[in-house]
Amino acid sequence: MSEERKLILKLGQMITDRIGHKVTVDDPEYWGLAEVLTDEMAEVCLSMKVRKPMTLEEIAKKSGKDKERVQKLLDEMSVIGMIEYNWENEDRHKQYVLPMFVPGCAEFMMMNKKQTEEHPIIADFFENMSRLPLEKVTPMVPPGGSGIGMHVIPVEKAIPAHQQSASVEHISHWLKKYQDKYAVGACSCRRQQRMRGEGCGEIEGDLCIGVGDMADYLVETGKGRYIDLDEVMEILERAERNGFVHQITNIDGEDKIFAICNCAPGVCNGLRTSQLFNTPNMSRSAYRAHVEKEKCVACGKCVEVCPVGAAKLGQKLCTKHGEIQYPKALLPDTEKWGRDKWDPDYRDHAKINCYETGTSPCKTACPAHLPVQGYIKMAAEGRYMDALKLIKQDNPFPAVCGAICNRRCEDECTRGTIDKAVAIDEIKKFIAEKEIHEEHRYVPLCENHEGKQFDQKIAVIGAGPAGMSAAYYLRTKGYPVTVFEKEERPGGMLLNGIPSFRLEKSVIEAEIDVLRQMDVEFRCGVEVGKDITIPQLREKGYKAFYVAVGAQGGRLAGVPGEDADGVQTGVDFLRRINLAEEGAMSVDNMAVPGSEMLPADVKLSGRTVVIGGGNVAIDVARTALRAGSDSVSMYCLESLAEMPAAADEVAEAREEGVVVWNGWGPKEILAEAGKVKGIILKKCVSVFDENGRFHPVYDENECITVECENILLSIGQSVQWGELLKDTAVEFNANGTAKADPVTYQTKEPDIFVGGDVYTGPKFAIDAIAAGKQGCESIHRFVHEGHSLTLGRDLRQFMELDKDAVVIEEFDNAKRQIPGRKAGIAKESFRDLRSVFTEEQVKAEAARCLGCGATVVDENKCIGCGLCTTKCEFDAIHLSRDLPEMSTMRKAEDKLKGILPYALKRAIKIKLKK
Template identity: 50%
Template sequence: MVKEKVLDLANHISNKKRGSKNEIKATDPEYMILEPVVSEEMAEVVLCMEIRKKVTAKDVAPLCGKSVERTTELLLELADAGVCFVNEIDGVDTFWYETWVPGIMEMMVNNKENVKKYPQIPRAFEAYGRVRGPKTAGSFPVGVGLMRVIPIEHAIEGETRRASYEEVSKYLNDNDIFSVADCSCRTAREAMGEGCGHLKEDMCIQMGHAAEYYIRTKRGKQITREEAFEIIKRAEENGLMHQIPNLDGSGKTHAICNCCGCSCLALRTASMFINADMVRSNYVSKVDKEKCVACGECVQNCPVNALQLGQKLCSKTPVTTEIKRIDTPRDTEWGPDKWNPDYRTNRKDVVDTGTSPCKTNCPAHIAVQGYVKLASQGRYREALELIKQENPFPAVCGRICPRKCETDCTRGDIDDPVAIDEIKKFIAEQDLNTDHRYVPKCKHEYGKKIAVVGAGPSGLSCAYYLAIDGYKVTVFEKEKVLGGMLTLGIPSFRLEKDVINAEIGILKELGVEFKTGVEVGRDISLNELRDQGFKAFYIAIGACMGRNLGIEGENVENVITGIDFMRDVNLDKELKLEGNVIVIGGGNVAIDVARTATRIGNTQVKMYCLESREQMPALPEEIEEALSENIEINNSWGPKRVIVENGRATGVEFKKCISVFDKSGRFNPSYDENNTIIVKADTVLISIGQGMNWGGLLSDSKIELNRNNTIKADPFTLQTGEPDVFAGGDALTGPKFAIDAIALGKEGAISIHRYVQPGQSLIIGRDRKEYHALDKENIELQGYDSTPRQSVGHVDGSKSRKTFKDLRETFTEDQIKRETERCLSCGATVVDEFLCVGCGQCTTKCKFDAISLVRKYDGEGVAYEDLKPVVIKQILKRKVKITTKKVKKLFK
């Protein structure tokens, strides 16, 4: 049943008349937010008040026909609910009400008890801007919106035209009483199950009369000015931006909100309705393309997706070097056809014409161009920090990475690709020195317990990013050593154990706990870990089981899978091979197995694989290293049977492989059965792939497996059939490279953070990292230098085959200088100046002084009492512009 007096009140606050064309109805958000907590009697009191007019209970009592005592009780109830402010002025409680937004709705959402009890309160708050927002399009001049972005102060320090009302410090220094409360927008989104994972606790600052009210009604806690400045700093570090309620007049406000673009209901007007003038500051971002290196930090942190990655190189035909909007609400009729309703899930990282191939091709989308530039300037620690935004293990990857970034490097179209991996390896060397290593600081103290199962690259990556977020992470590893296949599957001559341990050491400094020799599913179950208080799990056990061939004779003692062989070697088990060793397989692991076999006895190692030399999946440089160590590689042969005598393999019969893939590109080898050879063998090492050994890990769970025995999980969120279990690495994808596993580890950490925080969505406001490269066929590549690619000294195979030490050298500092100068610097950030709201968050993330805020407008805030004529004037101006534009089109 409709509360008629409450509906009257909703119209009264909105300055509408019941029965009029624009009246507030019982289905509108203005009524819906009041209905659960405002009684008819409470409504009668406020109906006797006027917006922003301060009154006492003694003033209102005769107007509403109630006693002063009863009126006082009702006004205090209204203040507690959030409908009215209350301050003690001259020793007397004084009350008044504000606009819906910013005002009543935020205050009502900051009553946490009511929000929990009545979900329609946050839903109504969200609905208000969505329902009323479209009518504001083009109607407010710059600087006059209900909320206003205030730039991050040091982003405008060099701007001579800045005014004091654009400085956060001015508002904090103008006040003496402060409080802090949770962000009301993120609270509402969270209550609706649409949270975005951004920090909401103790983020919005109230000042003056608002602080007094928040402290009194226990919506917020009192803080000092110094603490307020610390909150501002923390907000900026967490990628948040500043806004103020903008109806107190120029240079005045009662709050500073620290907002994110994916949950803020004011910023929605810019992103969803493409109506940035409603909230913008006087500034826009400008990119100095010469300095920009397309690292993408500004793009990822822009709250309104006004920045995207594009290209810097000249093109044969024009491409997008800046985003220009043909239509804006300033001079165009604006409706749903112009909106972006999916703005929280369809953010773009890259303009349609593409960006740097190196960042695009890297599975973790590391800012390659950025760290190469920092290295060229000798800023190695900053380069390391930039790499670790996406990859916690640069020293490891600098030794074993497949170099996908180099494969498509534009420089390779001139001569040779930039030696990106060698540059990264040089940068990462300082991470191995405890005096210079980069250890990130924890951002929060969430404290919840998270379990990671598997201490390989994906599990370690997930643990690293969760630890930075302040979670208590425990990694369970069934082996006695950490590192997973990094430690057990890769030989020391490619990746020495002290390198792995040094980078794992940083996780220990971050507080990650490791439990080795514990197999989850055997020694302890997921349910038992839940009982111990673990709130979520990341499963990354790796493809740690070797695969057999399925042929006659392979089940004998001296036929071993390459995975088992490498594990035994890396665990320092006493192994000694003699005589003829056959390695079956042509991938990187097979190469590692073959090269290891040459080092542990008097052996002659021969490799046999289905693929031709050109088709071999092993990297070309690894093939060359194997050949240099006198390993014989025999291509286009498939195993037919293992020859067994007296219970031991004595040879392998191979048949000629004619083709590996069928016409549709599927793996489907065909053979010439009449063309066979028999090769003598004292040991056979099978390295044709890896599989999963789940043990009892998934017992009594709803988690399902795919046909290839990998785990079923959402490809974006990594969530499995058990909502609190996420999976990544080889367990999800099957055997891939370490960098692929590392990238998934970070995504797993993001999902787990959102999952364990109440009301968060796993997808809203999340970077999908959909990158695509520029068209190299359209690039002008004349006139570049001919500096040759730097290289490390060649490793003598006759020496390397005798040791497990990594004999590969690292670039010198002089080589780093020469090699980094070869980078063509393909990419640059592109700005949509209309969509940019001038918050300055981008400038805080740029390490190259390549992006700045430039004052473009001169708008000032207007007090609520003076707002109506300003808006009417703007509406009339806009109508003239729309008409003029239409007339011009007619005569074109």
């Protein structure tokens, strides 16, 4: 080792505050400094004392160097981030400070973007220095301590007006104290995490606010820019919308800070270290969150925003075993604390939504996990637009789903164990009906974390529910999105695969129009792979692709005679009907179409047999009646109990005259002169094998012949890829769906993501909508280098409470409400004759909800940021000033005065506990 490098080592040893560790050349204290400092710079620094302000003259004298030379070195080191300066003295003369590593020179170095690009090792230096010095000291931070380095300051409006509070707990106090002296710069922590490949989707930008002399330092050294109070407020408010935690620096003594940071959970070094070591006292505010269970509706929005996983969903119904006691995190107050108590997977654990004992079944069962109790409560209060906004946080197409959802929420509703489930879907349909009328539509804010737009263009291929959901959520994040659709209108299978008597075209169009108002670009009549290719789109600047073209092809049965005239797949039949109806409506907007509006080549005549037992088969059968069939018979393999079609839809089909036959499968189609004249069906003995897999077994000796003129095969759907993925690395499953990661939906071609039916096979619209939102999250992370697609990701996993164990003592015993019907004969019209609830019915039905779920806050984990209160629309969660001592501000040098006495008491408690 050269003499000069020994100076760097000596400097690192001087600055470090690691307990019981002597710095060597293998430590970041050495190699982090050696990366950017010259030996002469180290000499100057060694003439200073850590965190002791000195004038230029004093430093020149101590270092024995020429004053002009020292000035040049100090200026260079200020830009590097090794030195900071201020004017905090009576004469207001400039003084220089050799700061701590963190907060201090390590993060100041990260603020210099050009420097970090040239010396990426600085990111590792910063990460190490935010963690290593704290490994042994963190358990000794007292419950009433004052944090180390950074300190959470609550959202100001979350501080209860009726509670006594200290001025330093209010952001407004600091803004007033440092009025007219603000600057904003890039977040060091976000940059560090991105450079280390551990970004969690929180993108760096101008988010950290320097105040007072630090504002001048940031601007003069090229690390920030001046801003006024209005922009400060915009940044703070935007931070709260995005779920960023306000923190202040807490090392300079009473009533003094140099920055207000807006910290991203899973990224901020201050929050990360307290979570890693399971020691929230390091950074928590004087407040903790508490839930009023009677007001809470388990919407889960507080859970989603909680930066440390302190809030999770549980239940508020009593059980046969008494009230559930929820676990609390272990704290080091009376425990020996070591690596075995740390939480290396804290970023993922903070995103666990639900306690193992479960929460409301409706939210759990919904694939998109809608806040069901929340919007029901809002509807009961007449807050319909608020309810709509709440729903659209997880489902941009509530009117569509109100018409066609398979209502898994209702299937699992706890109320169903008493009498009948709450009519959740009807309540949602009533709320969504408001948006069909243009003056009531909700158009969300579309901007990124800086209030700007991202540059990365995203291509969505397929304008069905998955693709349009991805487009919706990508726009809300501020991305320019283009949706490519090969048909002439967006909508996908919503438009072409679902008959209007179940989903009116005007409903689809109204909700798509919201996307247009959000500036989503639709390019219809463009087939990707044919009219333009993915490589060509890359050349045009598209950075990622979400492929969601749906399963728009039908499947044949593979039996003799199915090439006869009169045989169609159900999917093709529905598409032809929908296109014909669209054409008729474009000519006469007042038309109420039945079979008379269909062109001759689309109409059916004679007897029709539908093969299949799913919801699509039901749609096909009911549509066949409206298309002119004299009679419609439906044959499926499954027994009535096994039929995949919803029971209420089967009942509706029967009411309209469809005859359902269970336990029969096609054997041969009979034709005469090339045209269908009948079908031979064979008896199905069983549909599934002992493992529950589809494996039908037939009795070939028991057959029936059914005479008919039309056969519609609705036995499955297929993905029609065309040339879309030609020459890509995307792999396929045996059934034609695309292979992709089950969490991220990323294919073997890194910039291509898939969702909806092309990945899962045919499912429901709500499944596709949920997939679209997850696809958005993956693409958001992917297009920003250095961000993990999985780290700290909300997997949206919920567990249902044990309905058999709950004790329900009181409830509204009103019967389930039933919506009315419009005038008309259903089987003769393509219009949807179902009505929505009246307001009175909505309120009556909402009162039937048992309110199963509620948020539970682990007070040991809560850091008192108050973000939860900003997301609660029900005034159910509040901050309480439980730990007033946490607002004590001490200089870094004085913190041991609080830590050492507590450490002694703690050691005695641990010994006594043993």
